[in-house]
Amino acid sequence: MSSGSGGEPDAGRRGVLKLGIGALGLGLAAVPAVPAIGYLLFPTGSKAGEGAFLPAGKRSAFAGAVPVRVDLYADKVDAWNKTPDVKLGSCWVLERDGALQAFSTVCPHLGCAVDFDAEAQKFKCPCHRSAFGLDGSVEAGPSPRPLDSLEVKEENGLVAIRLVRYRQGVAQKEPV
Ligand code: FES
Incomplete structure (x- = not known):
């Protein structure tokens, strides 16, 4: 009603x-x-490999104190594609006191690629002439910190290295 x-x-x-x-x-x-x-x-896996342990080769390849440059690869996966063996970075690997040590090839100053001078037994950056000892310490030039050491893992005769990028131009190691 x-x-x-x-x-x-x-x-x-x-x-x-x-x-x-x-x-x-x-x-x-x-x-x-x-x-x-x-x-x-933000497709999943677009930064695949960053921060992960990546295969670096056989342990026997790094016997001796002469640094070996190693390129690190991983499969890159995004929402639609998988691209195998994408180079994500490089590092120097050497044996010191029986243990392996790895340094990023990226200069902590402004990011140029660091070479190894076998005669001088130093790592050298061609851009602004920073020089680093075999332990990564700064011996010359404007680099604000030593070479960035990377974690190394050994298993069943194989070596893996954890690739991390660090901020350039600062005194502390800050992952980016
Ligand atoms: S980028 Fe290496 S010394 Fe400047």
């Missing part, structure tokens, strides 16, 4: 209810959309 003034409030309540259901529907639709958008913007 709702009529006249009684019908108006019912219609108003129905309108509010419809709006509420509509808003709820939009909210529910947005829930699965959020991870999907994140997946599109």
